[in-house]
Amino acid sequence: MVTETITAMDPSGLKAIGAGIAVGLTGLASALAERDIGSAAIGAMAENESLFGKGLILTVIPETIVIFGLVVALLIK
Amino acid sequence: MLEPKQMSRAVIVGHKSIFEETVDALHKANLFQIEDFNEDESGLRIGRPFENVDEVSKKLIKIRSIASLLGVKDVVSKKQDKKSVLSALDDTLNKLDAELDVKAEQKSKLEAELKEIDSLKKELIPFANISLDFDLYHGYEHLSVFSGYVKEDVGAAVSRITSSYEIFYDAKESTMVLFVTKDKAAEVADLLAGFAFRELRIPNISGMPSESLSRITSKESGLLKQVEAIDAEIESLKDKYAEFILASNEVLSIEAQKSETPLKVATSDSTFIIDGWVPEEDYAELERIVKAATNGRAFVSKQEMTKKDQKIVPIEYNNSKMTAPFQEIMDLYARPTYKELDPTALLFISFPLFYGMILGDIGYALILLAMAIGIKKAISSDAIKPLMNILIYCQISTLIFGVLYGEFLGFPLASLHTEHGVTEGLIKGFETVNLLASPVGDEMITFPVHRTHLVMTMIIATALVGFIHINIGYLLGFINENRKHGISAAIFEKGSWFVIEIGLILAILGYAAVLPSVTTILGVVVFLIGLVMLLKGEGIKGPIELPSLLSNSLSYTRIIAVGLSSIYIASTVNLIAFEMIWEPGTPIGGTTIFAIIVFLLGHGLNTALSIIAPGLHSLRLQYVEFFGKFYEGGGRKYDPFGYIRKYTEE
Numbered sequence: 001m002v003t004e005t006i007t008a009m010d011p012s013g014l015k016a017i018g019a020g021i022a023v024g025l026t027g028l029a030s031a032l033a034e035r036d037i038g039s040a041a042i043g044a045m046a047e048n049e050s051l052f053g054k055g056l057i058l059t060v061i062p063e064t065i066v067i068f069g070l071v072v073a074l075l076i077k
Numbered sequence: 078m079l080e081p082k083q084m085s086r087a088v089i090v091g092h093k094s095i096f097e098e099t100v101d102a103l104h105k106a107n108l109f110q111i112e113d114f115n116e117d118e119s120g121l122r123i124g125r126p127f128e129n130v131d132e133v134s135k136k137l138i139k140i141r142s143i144a145s146l147l148g149v150k151d152v153v154s155k156k157q158d159k160k161s162v163l164s165a166l167d168d169t170l171n172k173l174d175a176e177l178d179v180k181a182e183q184k185s186k187l188e189a190e191l192k193e194i195d196s197l198k199k200e201l202i203p204f205a206n207i208s209l210d211f212d213l214y215h216g217y218e219h220l221s222v223f224s225g226y227v228k229e230d231v232g233a234a235v236s237r238i239t240s241s242y243e244i245f246y247d248a249k250e251s252t253m254v255l256f257v258t259k260d261k262a263a264e265v266a267d268l269l270a271g272f273a274f275r276e277l278r279i280p281n282i283s284g285m286p287s288e289s290l291s292r293i294t295s296k297e298s299g300l301l302k303q304v305e306a307i308d309a310e311i312e313s314l315k316d317k318y319a320e321f322i323l324a325s326n327e328v329l330s331i332e333a334q335k336s337e338t339p340l341k342v343a344t345s346d347s348t349f350i351i352d353g354w355v356p357e358e359d360y361a362e363l364e365r366i367v368k369a370a371t372n373g374r375a376f377v378s379k380q381e382m383t384k385k386d387q388k389i390v391p392i393e394y395n396n397s398k399m400t401a402p403f404q405e406i407m408d409l410y411a412r413p414t415y416k417e418l419d420p421t422a423l424l425f426i427s428f429p430l431f432y433g434m435i436l437g438d439i440g441y442a443l444i445l446l447a448m449a450i451g452i453k454k455a456i457s458s459d460a461i462k463p464l465m466n467i468l469i470y471c472q473i474s475t476l477i478f479g480v481l482y483g484e485f486l487g488f489p490l491a492s493l494h495t496e497h498g499v500t501e502g503l504i505k506g507f508e509t510v511n512l513l514a515s516p517v518g519d520e521m522i523t524f525p526v527h528r529t530h531l532v533m534t535m536i537i538a539t540a541l542v543g544f545i546h547i548n549i550g551y552l553l554g555f556i557n558e559n560r561k562h563g564i565s566a567a568i569f570e571k572g573s574w575f576v577i578e579i580g581l582i583l584a585i586l587g588y589a590a591v592l593p594s595v596t597t598i599l600g601v602v603v604f605l606i607g608l609v610m611l612l613k614g615e616g617i618k619g620p621i622e623l624p625s626l627l628s629n630s631l632s633y634t635r636i637i638a639v640g641l642s643s644i645y646i647a648s649t650v651n652l653i654a655f656e657m658i659w660e661p662g663t664p665i666g667g668t669t670i671f672a673i674i675v676f677l678l679g680h681g682l683n684t685a686l687s688i689i690a691p692g693l694h695s696l697r698l699q700y701v702e703f704f705g706k707f708y709e710g711g712g713r714k715y716d717p718f719g720y721i722r723k724y725t726e727e
Contacts, residue, residue: 053409057409057696063697064635068631068634070638070642071637074532075536077532
């Protein structure tokens with residue numbers, strides 16, 4: 001006799017996975033963008049130290065990506 | 078308050094006989110920014126430096142080289158009288174220079190000796206374990222001496238060639254000394270080559286190696302002590318002369334600056350013309366000072382500011398003492414231009430506001446407040462002070478929001494009602510008060526606001542705060558544009574955004590059935606009108622920027638997102654320390670201490686993050702979202718001719 005087992009997925013687990021993917025991938029994306037900006041900013045700062053402020057701000061700009069990811073994760077919760 | 082200081086272009090004209098007096102007075106007043114003169118067709122020439130310039134700069138170079146040699150740093154010291162510094166300058170400088178010369182010479186001599194000893198030591202070490210007087214290594218008629226590194230003991234191999242040999246081998250250093258008769262020397266050399274023999278130079282001294290080694294080691298330590306003694310003497314020279322060096326550096330720098338002033342000024346055979354800028358409010362003072370210094374023989378006149386001048390006029394902030402620290406943040410970005418609004422006073426409100434909204438924790442606020450006040454007291458540096466003032470403002474705001482959020486180091490102060498029951502807060506009996514149902518996300522707005530349980534509401538609220546902030550930016554942009562290019566440019570470039578926003582709001586409200594459905598159509602019409610205006614104002618660039626309206630507002634949700642991440646770090650630390658490691662109520666023991674360590678380290682880390690993350694994100698909201706709407710910047714810093722004396726006084 002053939003039996004059929006039904007496996008139910010716990011929705012809260014799926015939500016957690018979704019939230020994890022949202023934060024994880026956007027974190028990676030931010031990191032990739034910030035890597036390039038950061039190294040360029042340090043290069044610029046080596047030439048002219050007064051660019052520190054601008055470099056710092058430019059480095060934070062791609063953080064928006066991961067912030068959006070975080071917000072999405074919070075919404076999923 | 079929202080504008081930089083009004084500036085006046087002033088020209089000072091006089092006879093050359095009063096040139097020095099005028100420059101002296103201007104330098105003392107520290108009000109007037111001299112505009113460099115470029116030679117042109119007018120026949121005027123750049124002036125010649127005053128006579129004493131060579132001597133002054135020679136002394137200045139000497140002082141500065143001594144200062145860098147001694148490593149003199151800024152110290153807080155009593156101001157010295159300029160005249161007494163000047164009169165003592167030559168003698169003291171020569172004395173100091175001579176003393177330093179002697180010391181430097183002694184030191185370099187000792188260092189040369191040390192170097193010699195070091196190389197001798199290197200030669201000696203391989204022979205240290207071979208007890209053979211160095212005199213025995215040479216001076217033979219019928220014997221050849223091989224001395225050097227070799228792979229292994231070659232005694233057995235040599236004995237196969239000749240029996241008349243003597244070998245000393247030290248396995249530890251792999252050094253060998255081999256004596257053979259001259260006739261067998263060539264054969265032995267061939268043999269040694271097979272054992273990777275490498276010849277070593279024999280030190281040019283006599284005596285046993287080990288004795289010589291210990292002798293020169295003790296000599297070396299003696300020399301090192303002498304070098305240390307000289308270093309200490311140089312250090313004491315530094316302590317003794319630091320004030321003199323700083324004071325005379327200052328006096329000489331001022332003299333040099335004054336003597337070189339004519340290089341920036343237009344002169345003819347008998348007159349000089351100094352052109353430059355002075356804040357409007359100080360013009361009368363400038364006139365008075367110049368007149369007083371020259372008995373009214375120099376003539377000061379105000380010039381009409383031309384369009385071209387407006388591009389080069391130096392910018393001086395005009396802020397109250399309270400808001401002035403935020404000028405540092407402005408300078409980090411760019412100074413405003415002359416016709417532009419200076420948003421420093423707005424930063425004074427919005428920067429701490431966002432910082433406080435993000436951090437919002439009583440515990441961290443108190444820690445950082447104490448830290449900022451402590452650093453401000455301890456360090457008198459002019460660069461640190463404004464930053465600490467900003468930090469203090471931010472912590473006051475954090476404290477207010479901390480009370481509003483009811484958080485202390487990640488612990489909720491009030492009790493927390495969730496579907497799993499009631500969790501008691503840090504303060505026993507402090508009940509959360511339900512205020513009203515939030516329109517979004519089926520949440521209840523309470524006091525204190527539990528951010529972790531009001532996520533949806535907070536996201537909407539922060540986006541709204543952002544919307545307001547951005548619109549203040551557009552409003553400022555409107556004012557700026559009006560001043561620069563007139564009212565019609567302002568309406569089309571910046572005003573169109575308001576029209577678009579109103580259209581969008583009407584359409585959404587109509588669609589959501591808050592208002593009758595006619596408003597949807599009305600909203601779309603208003604939106605389209607706005608779009609056309611924007612196209613006229615900014616061209617194709619305008620509509621491309623349209624989505625930024627949404628993304629910029631959403632960007633403000635970082636206020637809650639970054640805030641939550643900080644709460645989660647803090648409460649995780651608390652969880653690890655107080656529930657996983659040590660359960661409160663259980664006996665106090667080793668685990669308690671471990672829990673305390675975890676607690677301190679975790680919150681230490683989070684405190685450091687609490688300066689960086691909210692600070693940077695609050696700053697970014699100002700620079701990117703807010704400034705993007707109105708601010709251009711690029712003004713030149715007002716840098717008056719003069720000097721702020723730190724170590725001397727007239």
